[in-house]
Amino acid sequence: MGTDRKRTGLGALAQAGDDDFSVITAIGGPRGVVESMLPGFLFVVMFVVTSNLQLTIIVSAALAVLQVVVRLCQRQSVMGALSGLAAVAICLIWAWRTGEARDYYMYGFLTNAAYIVLLLVSLAVHVPALGFLIEFIRSLPTEHFRQWLDGWRSDKELVKAYTIATWLWLGVFALRLVVQVPLYVTNHVGWLGTARLLMGLPFWALAIWVTYLIVATPMHRHKMRERAQLEESAEHPHASNSTQ
Numbered sequence: 305m306g307t308d309r310k311r312t313g314l315g316a317l318a319q320a321g322d323d324d325f326s327v328i329t330a331i332g333g334p335r336g337v338v339e340s341m342l343p344g345f346l347f348v349v350m351f352v353v354t355s356n357l358q359l360t361i362i363v364s365a366a367l368a369v370l371q372v373v374v375r376l377c378q379r380q381s382v383m384g385a386l387s388g389l390a391a392v393a394i395c396l397i398w399a400w401r402t403g404e405a406r407d408y409y410m411y412g413f414l415t416n417a418a419y420i421v422l423l424l425v426s427l428a429v430h431v432p433a434l435g436f437l438i439e440f441i442r443s444l445p446t447e448h449f450r451q452w453l454d455g456w457r458s459d460k461e462l463v464k465a466y467t468i469a470t471w472l473w474l475g476v477f478a479l480r481l482v483v484q485v486p487l488y489v490t491n492h493v494g495w496l497g498t499a500r501l502l503m504g505l506p507f508w509a510l511a512i513w514v515t516y517l518i519v520a521t522p523m524h525r526h527k528m529r530e531r532a533q534l535e536e537s538a539e540h541p542h543a544s545n546s547t548q
Contacts, residue, residue, distance in 0.1 A: 317516055318442040340505050343368045343392045348497030351405050360405070361396045368392040405493045409500055413485065416477040423474040427467065431457070434473060434515065435466030438523075456526065465522040469515045476511050479503070 316329060343364050350360040368389045391411070399408040426433035435456065445452035457463055480503050487496040 318438050339371050352494045419477045432466040432470040434469040459526050462522040462526045465519045469518050
C-alpha cells in the first residue's frame with residue numbers, strides 16, 4: 305500500500321529520483337524548523353537580555369517540554385520533538401552544572417568532532433558514510449549484508465557521488481568548529497549563539513539540498529539498473545539459478 309508520508313533528513317535523500325524532493329519537507333516542514341530553532345533562539349535572547357543563566361535554563365527547558373506536550377495533545381508524532389528535547393536537555397544540564405552559559409554549546413562541539421572522525425574513517429575504508437546511511441535507509445539489509453554492501457559499492461558513479469557528499473558534510477561539521485570554537489574560547493555567548501543558529505538548520509538544509517543535487521542522478525541510474533536486473537531475473541529464473 306502506498307503512503308503519502310514524506311521522509312525527513314537522509315530518509316528524504318534515500319527517495320531521490322523516485323519522488324519530488326523538497327528541502328522544507330526534508331528538514332521537518334515549517335513546524336519542524338520552528339521547533340528545532342526556537343529553544344536555542346530563546347536561550348540566546350534570554351541570556352543576552354537578562355544575564356541570568358538559571359532563569360534562561362528554566363524557560364528554555366519549559367519551552368522544549370511544552371513542544372512535546374503540544375504534539376501529544378494534538379496526537380501527532382513526537383519522535384522529532386523528543387529527540388530535540390533530549391538534545392536541549394543535555395545542553396542545558398551541561399550549562400547548569402558548569403555555571404557557564406557558553407557550555408550550552410559544548411555538546412554540539414563534541415558531536416561535530418565525533419561526526420568528523422566517523423566521516424574520515426568511512427572515507428579511509430572506502431565506504432563513504434553518506435552512501436552507507438542513504439543505502440541503509442533505502443534498502444534495509446535484513447540479510448546478506450556483504451551482498452548488499454557490494455551491490456552499491458560496485459557502482460563507481462554512485463560511490464563517487466557518495467564520496468563527494470561525504471566530504472561536503474565533513475566540511476560542514478569542520479566549518480562549524482572553525483567558526484564557533486574561537487567564540488566559545490573568548491566567551492562571546494551572544495555571537496556564539498547567533499553563529500550556532502545560522503550554522504544549524506540553515507546549513508543542514510543547504511547541505512541536504514547540495515547532497516541531493518550530487519546523488520540524485522547516479523542514484524536514479526543505479527535504481528534503474530537494479531530494476532532491470534530484477535526483471536531479467538524474473539524472466540530467466542533458471543539462468544540466475546545456474547550461476548549460483
